[in-house]
Amino acid sequence: MTQAPINGQAEGGLEPIIRCRGLTRTYIKGDNTITPLAELDLDVARGEFIALMGPSGSGKTTLLNLVAGIDKPTSGSLRVGGVELADVSPSRLAAFRSEYIGYVFQLYNLVPVLTAYENVELPLLLHRLSGRERHQRVATALQLVGLADRHDHFPRQLSGGQEQRVAIARAIVTDPRIIVADEPTGDLDKESAAAVMALLEQLTAEMGKTIVMVTHDPKSAAHASRVLHLEKGRLVVQDERFATLAGA
Amino acid sequence: MKRLPLEYAVRNLARSPLRLVLSVVGSALVVLLVFAAAAFARGMEHSLRASGSSSTVIVLGAGSEESIERSEIGSSVASLIAASVRGIRTRAGVSYVSAEVHVQLPVFLAGPATPEGDERHPPEDSEDAPLTLVRGFTPSAFLVHPQVQIVEGAMPRVGYDEVMVGTLSATKLGVAPDELAIGRRLWLAEKLWTITGRFAAPATVMEAELWAPLTDLKLATTRETDSCVLVALDTAEFADIDAFCKQRLDLELAAMPESEYYSKLGEFYAPVRAVVWITAALIGLGGLFGGLNTMYAAFASRVRELAMLQCLGYSRPALIVSLVQESVLATAAGGLLGAAIGLLLLDGVAVRFSMGAFGLRADAAALSLSLGAAFALGLFGALPPAWRCLRLPIPEALKTG
Incomplete structure (x- = not known):
């Protein structure tokens, strides 16, 4: 059964930056076929902040991974930034991720042997930039997340919230069009979580980034402009007013 | 990438x-x-x-090309070659022709001399002594083996049962270097020999050998033949020596470049x-x-x-x-x-x-x-x-x- 598309064009009539049609992902484990995502239709407009919610196994992380280009659909169409990801080779997918996607992980995934500065610089090394340009970009990103004074700190010298902010700086330093965040506040205390969510919100509002975030936390989801609920691999509800409700 | x-x-x-x-x-x-x-x-x-030179030829007994130690040739061969082959290297009228005896002998270190006199026989267990190559030589040996240099002491004299040792001979015998110091004595072929000198022959097999005067060694080992004759060439070629060996069938000789001999030894x-x-x-x-x-x-x-x-x-x-x-x-x-x-x-x-x-x-x-x-x-x-x-x-x- 194909669902009616949930059209991101509602926001200002922009061309959707993410467009899914009949998007399906199945895995074969032994004799079983698991379908975490089935026949999904979805449009996400540029600059939207989408929160994906749902119980475990509902397919939200699978959708996130597909959008991020670290997984490939079994069938259907997935266009991200005009690129049809279903047809792209692994090497092209790596280039796509470097150019289009900034990834924020629940457990930060900073490289422990590199300083905050070097961690943020990592994605830039894939781009043709002079050392001076790289330095400027890293400094700007660290400043944006409020950690300019921690540039020479190693991850073990930072708090969880600071580590996540470094991870966000790393995700935005290449100026990607889309930021995908997998439970970015899942491992943080309330205060740090609020700071991180404020930062993500700022990225959408001030820099026009499109954010797709997986979360279990309604308070985090409240920062999104649209909340999508998935269940058993299907989109069951979208709630643009969730932010207002959760914030109440 | x-x-x-x-x-x-x-x-x-x-x-x-x-x-x-x-x-x-x-x-x-x-x-x-x-x-x-x-x-x-x-x-x-x-x-x-490094032990072999391509401009030096070894003349040895026919059929013994694999091992000089098994070779036996007449004592007159050296003078016959010097007289018969033209183009052999010479210096001040002396031909670079060296008759030698190569023999593996058990070596047993003797104690110092005592006032009561020397032992008359090596100890009974001397048969278990390590074998080492002893080379009987004449002064001409230094002409065909220019690598050899006496670094300590003097060349052994003929008729005095004297011997000189290579710098690696202590290693070969498995003894401390001072056991083979000048003045020390050793049993060779049931005779007591005195060490008079130490020689070096860098990076060659000779450094592990003992060298004794040719006639003394032949007497001690009761042999009348030599093992080989080494000839250093000047204008002559290997073919000239080879031809001599093939013409003098009565002498039963074979010739081979020294470098080839050691190369074959390397293959072994x-x-x-x-x-x-x-x-x-x-x-x-x-x-x-x-x-x-x-x-x-x-x-x-x-x-x-x-x-x-x-x-x-x-x-x-x-x-x-x-x-x-x-x-x-x-x-x-x-x-x-x-x-x-x-x-x-x-x-x-x-x-x-x-x-x-x-x-x-x-x-x-x-x-x-x-x-x-x-x-x-x-x-x-x-x-x-x-x-x-x-x-x-x-x-x-x-x-x-």
Whole structure:
């Protein structure tokens, strides 16, 4: 059964930056076929902040991974930034991720042997930039997340919230069009979580980034402009007013 | 392919100091072993090569081309060759023709002389004494063996049962060098001989020999024949000596260039070198498997981080290169350590062997080979674990602990 598309064009009539049609992902484990995502239709407009919610196994992380280009659909169409990801080779997918996607992980995934500065610089090394340009970009990103004074700190010298902010700086330093965040506040205390969510919100509002975030936390989801609920691999509800409700 | 900076690999080495020490020490041991094997093979090859000259011909008994020690030729052969063949090297009217006896004899060190007089016979267990090559020589030997130089004492006199020893003969006999000091005595062919001199013949098999006057040695061993005659050529060619040997069928002679003789001797020892190499390779293989385990443990703990790097856009080949860099850096450090220890401890060390003794040769070839082994250890020790850690799909790898 194909669902009616949930059209991101509602926001200002922009061309959707993410467009899914009949998007399906199945895995074969032994004799079983698991379908975490089935026949999904979805449009996400540029600059939207989408929160994906749902119980475990509902397919939200699978959708996130597909959008991020670290997984490939079994069938259907997935266009991200005009690129049809279903047809792209692994090497092209790596280039796509470097150019289009900034990834924020629940457990930060900073490289422990590199300083905050070097961690943020990592994605830039894939781009043709002079050392001076790289330095400027890293400094700007660290400043944006409020950690300019921690540039020479190693991850073990930072708090969880600071580590996540470094991870966000790393995700935005290449100026990607889309930021995908997998439970970015899942491992943080309330205060740090609020700071991180404020930062993500700022990225959408001030820099026009499109954010797709997986979360279990309604308070985090409240920062999104649209909340999508998935269940058993299907989109069951979208709630643009969730932010207002959760914030109440 | 955009690669991770080398610094990433360098800093990763410091993640687990214990693992780093294991990698470095393990590869140092393997490299030291390869270095020792290479130095052994190179030392043996060089010793045999340096012992023979292409402008010197050995004349020996027909049928004994494989071993001078089995050869017997008439005592007149040397003078006959000098008189019959034109173009032999001469100096002040003396021909470069050296009659020699080569014989393997048990050598037994004698005690110092006592006021009561010398023992009349070697001790009963002297038959268990180590065999060494004793060369009977005349002064002409120094003409055909220009490498030989007396470095201490004097040449033995004829008729006095005197002998001179090579600088590696102590190694060959398995005794301390001062046991063969000048003035010390030894039993040879049931006679007591006094050491009068010490000679060097760098990097040749002669350095492990004892040299005694030809006539004295022939008397002691009750032989009338010589083993061979060495002839240094000037304008003459090998074919001239060969023709002489073929014309004088009555003398039953054969000729061969000295370099060819030692080259054939080298072939005889090829299986020994092969065994040395195989042993080194097997131990190297053991080291490789140890390295595989260590590197797998090192990489397996970083599967999630490697997945994150792929999320950033780094390709798998780029990550494999980085992991190999890391592994090669560790084994290269071990390699340098092993090679340095080898250079310090092994170079020139004398090795006792059936052909005599020779010095281990830590030359550029041995060094290159052992450092190459370190590189191979790093490369092949990292590739399978790297591939194993990167083969997981990224979403799965991100979930690992």
